[in-house]
Amino acid sequence: MADQGTSPRGRNVAGAGVSSGGAIWSAPTLDLKRRLIYVGTGNSYTDVETGHTDAIVAFEMDTGKIKWVNQVSAKDNFLVGCRQPGVGNCPDQGGPDHDFGSSPVLRKLPNGRQILLGGQKSGVMWAFDPDNNGKVLWQVKVGGGGALGGIEWGFAADAENVLKQTDTVIAGLDIARSYSATNPIAANDKLTATLTILQAVQSYINARKVAS
Numbered sequence: 001m002a003d004q005g006t007s008p009r010g011r012n013v014a015g016a017g018v019s020s021g022g023a024i025w026s027a028p029t030l031d032l033k034r035r036l037i038y039v040g041t042g043n044s045y046t047d048v049e050t051g052h053t054d055a056i057v058a059f060e061m062d063t064g065k066i067k068w069v070n071q072v073s074a075k076d077n078f079l080v081g082c083r084q085p086g087v088g089n090c091p092d093q094g095g096p097d098h099d100f101g102s103s104p105v106l107r108k109l110p111n112g113r114q115i116l117l118g119g120q121k122s123g124v125m126w127a128f129d130p131d132n133n134g135k136v137l138w139q140v141k142v143g144g145g146g147a148l149g150g151i152e153w154g155f156a157a158d159a160e161n162v163l164k165q166t167d168t169v170i171a172g173l174d175i176a177r178s179y180s181a182t183n184p185i186a187a188n189d190k191l192t193a194t195l196t197i198l199q200a201v202q203s204y205i206n207a208r209k210v211a212s
Contacts, residue, residue: 020046020077022053026103026154033114034130035061040100040118043076047091054098056118056126056134070134072118072126073098078147097147098122105157106130117162119151125162 022041029038037059044053054073059066076095086092098121105117115137116128123145127137143150155162 020044020048020050020053022050022055022099025099025101029104029106029116030061031058031106031130036067036130037061038104038106038116040102040104042099042101043073043078043095043097045077045079045091046089047077047093049075054100054120056100056104056116056128058130058134068133070128070136072120072124072136072139073122096122096145098145098150099152101152102154104128105155105162107157107162108159110159117155117157119155121145121147121150121152123150125151125155 022043024039025042026040030036031038039057039059041053041055041057044050051071051074052069053071054076055069055071057066058068073095075093076098077091077093078095078097079090082088082090082094084090085094100118100120102119106114107117108114114130116130116134118126118128120126122141123143124139124141126139128134129137
């Protein structure tokens, strides 16, 4: 998904311009209240600067126009099979391949507000404000990241928790408390809640391994 006006990086054998862009790896999320469609995008394939990769993008449902974009990782230039930077069509500066590989999740909180969640292959769970052009509300790293790691291929959420398997751990996060984190004390509570659930789930996994 290349930006409009992005300059091509070279030409292919047919003479067409080769521009960078982020693939959409998952199903879109519909927001009927705001008449928007949300997608998560992947990394860039070239060194051409773009603001639409590793991002959550909102499209107007009735026109197809972009309403807003929030890119969380810039210059993530990654191409499978590239071992030497700048050789062939390989990017000069390689990135970590931190796509949004899962569909964004739109949830209603107990206080009536809505939150848009995005899980990234960096291992970071992001929360965006759908009423404020996708402004980041909070972010929490819940697992190791990488080209084949982090949060990938789907996660689930209800009004209080978001669950995602990261490596061998299912991470839980109190959405309501995180959403209301407006001071350092509340933010610390959010992190403590996350770590406590992680430790509890890991203890359960370890116990199952011993039992088997």
